[in-house]
Amino acid sequence: MKKITVIVRNLPLNTRRNSEALRMSVGLTLKNDKVTVIFMDDGVYSATHLEPGIVNSRSPDREFEALSMLGCSLLADKPSLDKRSVKNLRENVVPAAREEIVNTITESDIVIPF
Amino acid sequence: MKLGILLTTSPENENTNTVINISRAAIRQGHEVSIFLMYDGVYNINNKEFAALVDDRVSIAVCAFNVEQRKIGKVDGIVFGSQYDHACIASEVDRLISFG
């Protein structure tokens, strides 16, 4: 079993990249590898409850539900949260100190910044 | 060594040229190369130089869902696959590089 980490760093509503990163993360569980998603920099906004319908974009609710059900770790970089005063994280997304983020990345077999 | 490459940008990005060159170099040195295209990366199948990598024994699979969203036609030699194919590549390769 490999450890795969996907890093989400972009603003959520300017692009479909973040939703696609989450969909890809769901897919990466299909060979029973351990998948972790890290939200950092502007990517932390993706880990909150937004209203993408306002900009005619689809909600990533399904991706978050699937990732939680499949036992994936969802970490939000605490310094990125603090810098942006982001507090309303989605259920199952855990704030993580920078040290934990670094450990997760260095212990991974594959890191995918998406 | 088995090398996996994930490409998520369209052919206008310099990533395409880098992926072509890395893939050719790896094949020349006797390595196996598997590329997975998703998001705007699926547009690369319309780039002749990129698609020609299959003639150099590079394995290329695309996310068929992204292809369908972008109304792109099928190309011979390229697998119109799924995220399962990406999971297989990630699981089987010795190294995976992401270009996004």
Next chain:
Amino acid sequence: MVIRAGYGDKMVELDLKGEVCPYTFVKTKLKLEELESGEELVILFDHAPAVENVPRSLKNEGHKIMGIEQPEDKLWKVKVRKA
């Protein structure tokens, strides 16, 4: 291949209409985990790429595709026997 009427004593159906990749395969995989080896599952798809990819992925996982049929436009039934 054609799915014949009559699936034996136990036939489990999984309706994946409206689902796209990778949820088509994720849900199929989870459903198969509930079944015993040799039991069969009929999966309903309306997402065309899934009709090629899910059976290919299932075969790669060692399961046997017993039949694929298209009863109506944009609706496919795939029957799989669990390995």
